[in-house]
Amino acid sequence: MNLRVVGCLVLRLGLFSMMGGAVPALAAGPPVADPPNGLHAQALGATRLSPEQKQQVKVISHAPLAPFYPKEAALTGRTGKVVIDLLIDADGNVKDAMVLDENPPLVGFGDAAISVMRTYKFVNPYGRLVVFTATVPFSP
Numbered sequence: 021m022n023l024r025v026v027g028c029l030v031l032r033l034g035l036f037s038m039m040g041g042a043v044p045a046l047a048a049g050p051p052v053a054d055p056p057n058g059l060h061a062q063a064l065g066a067t068r069l070s071p072e073q074k075q076q077v078k079v080i081s082h083a084p085l086a087p088f089y090p091k092e093a094a095l096t097g098r099t100g101k102v103v104i105d106l107l108i109d110a111d112g113n114v115k116d117a118m119v120l121d122e123n124p125p126l127v128g129f130g131d132a133a134i135s136v137m138r139t140y141k142f143v144n145p146y147g148r149l150v151v152f153t154a155t156v157p158f159s160p
Contacts, residue, residue, distance in 0.1 A: 058105040059118050059151050066107060066149035074152040076145050077108065083139035089158060090128030100124060100158040102133035108150050112142035120153065129158050 052068040054060050061068040069077070093100065101123050107116035117137050122130035133156040144150060 054151075055105065055120055055153065057118075058120050058153070059107055059116060061151040064107060064116070064149060064151065066151045067146070069146075069150050069152040073146075073150075074154075077112075077150070077152065078143045079140060080112065080143055081141045083136060085136055085156075085158070088132040088136040089160065090132050093127050093129065093158070094160050097160050098124070098127060099160070100127060100129035102129050102156045102158070103153060104130075104133050104137060104156055105151060105153055106137060108142055108144050108152070110144055110147050110149065112144045114138050114140050114142075115149070129156075132158070 051062070052070050054062075054068055059066075090098075090100075092098075102119060103121040105118045105120055106114055109115050114137055117134045119130040119134065122133075137154070137156065
């Protein structure tokens with residue numbers, strides 16, 4: 021039984037979340053496959069979330085993107101997009117991040133995406149380590 025103490029309350033995970041509602045169920049079927057160049061959820065003791073399950077994980081805070089924008093790209097007005105794998109702990113902290121795709125490559129958007137995503141804090145309603153894929157758009 022997983023127990024979490026919140027204030028004076030003890031909540032059994034699987035019945036209630038810290039927000040007072042039901043904890044979303046993780047898929048009972050086969051696990052979601054890891055991308056070949058992504059984080060390996062099972063090896064990390066995590067569960068990879070499907071796109072539908074990922075929608076339950078909400079952002080609660082993060083640093084602004086501007087300070088992380090690659091300087092040369094900002095000066096030339098270059099835009100970019102990074103697809104990134106994130107490992108989120110039960111408390112909603114980013115524990116690891118890995119770039120899956122960076123467009124355009126070799127401009128610095130991948131490193132910038134990892135840096136900014138490490139500032140993110142999430143509500144993780146699953147109460148355990150999870151991995152999911154996100155997209156970070158860059159536009160000056």
